[in-house]
Amino acid sequence: AQKITQTQPGMFVQEKEAVTLDCTYDTSDPSYGLFWYKQPSSGEMIFLIYQGSYDQQNATEGRYSLNFQKARKSANLVISASQLGDSAMYFCAMPRNAGGTSYGKLTFGQGTILTVHP
Amino acid sequence: DTEVTQTPKHLVMGMTNKKSLKCEQHMGHRAMYWYKQKAKKPPELMFVYSYEKLSINESVPSRFSPECPNSSLLNLHLHALQPEDSALYLCASSQVRGGGKTQYFGPGTRLLVL
Numbered sequence: 001a002q003k004i005t006q007t008q009p010g011m012f013v014q015e016k017e018a019v020t021l022d023c024t025y026d027t028s029d030p031s032y033g034l035f036w037y038k039q040p041s042s043g044e045m046i047f048l049i050y051q052g053s054y055d056q057q058n059a060t061e062g063r064y065s066l067n068f069q070k071a072r073k074s075a076n077l078v079i080s081a082s083q084l085g086d087s088a089m090y091f092c093a094m095p096r097n098a099g100g101t102s103y104g105k106l107t108f109g110q111g112t113i114l115t116v117h118p
Numbered sequence: 119d120t121e122v123t124q125t126p127k128h129l130v131m132g133m134t135n136k137k138s139l140k141c142e143q144h145m146g147h148r149a150m151y152w153y154k155q156k157a158k159k160p161p162e163l164m165f166v167y168s169y170e171k172l173s174i175n176e177s178v179p180s181r182f183s184p185e186c187p188n189s190s191l192l193n194l195h196l197h198a199l200q201p202e203d204s205a206l207y208l209c210a211s212s213q214v215r216g217g218g219k220t221q222y223f224g225p226g227t228r229l230l231v232l
Contacts, residue, residue, distance in 0.1 A: 105163055
């Protein structure tokens with residue numbers, strides 16, 4: 001069975017500073033992927049970034065990057081130069097199917113609420 | 119274009135009403151999903167359609183009835199709901215085959231059952 005753990009219920013950061021949101025996972029699949037989603041108070045789940053377990057480099061998308069440490073089973077999201085609009089709930093998620101390559105179920109963490117202060 | 123649209127944005131219904139939620143995507147995705155989400159909790163999968171056929175039903179009560187009329191549309195028919203069904207209902211879509219299995223979500227429908 002897979003498990004995703006986000007240990008930070010809430011995080012605060014000053015505008016323009018960087019922040020790291022933690023995500024650890026547990027899976028027996030040799031090949032898997034990890035997603036990060038942002039959910040503002042409006043409700044929409046916005047895809048941010050994806051990391052495959054066999055990707056040689058950490059994924060980056062603009063101000064978002066993944067600090068992927070396979071041996072530690074962690075895939076932390078780093079947001080650089082925080083903006084007020086980054087205030088939202090952030091979810092780490094993993095596909096539940098074997099190998100992480102099939103469509104279908106996502107295992108979500110419990111989420112972290114990020115608040116960016118001006 | 120990674121847009122999934124959902125209507126209505128908000129819905130208030132009584133326990134005896136029948137209503138429907140609609141979801142549409144034009145990304146050519148052949149997998150579509152319904153999720154239910156309570157406040158400050160992660161989404162919970164309800165149904166998955168693949169190639170317009172129901173492939174996953176997460177033991178959802180029969181008062182929720184999904185329908186996939188074509189590859190772009192997904193409906194969720196609601197009947198005789200309970201107050202505890204009040205939640206945010208999210209639709210998502212993804213590819214079925216190939217490397218990109220990212221699920222793209224719509225803005226959701228906030229449902230209140232009185």
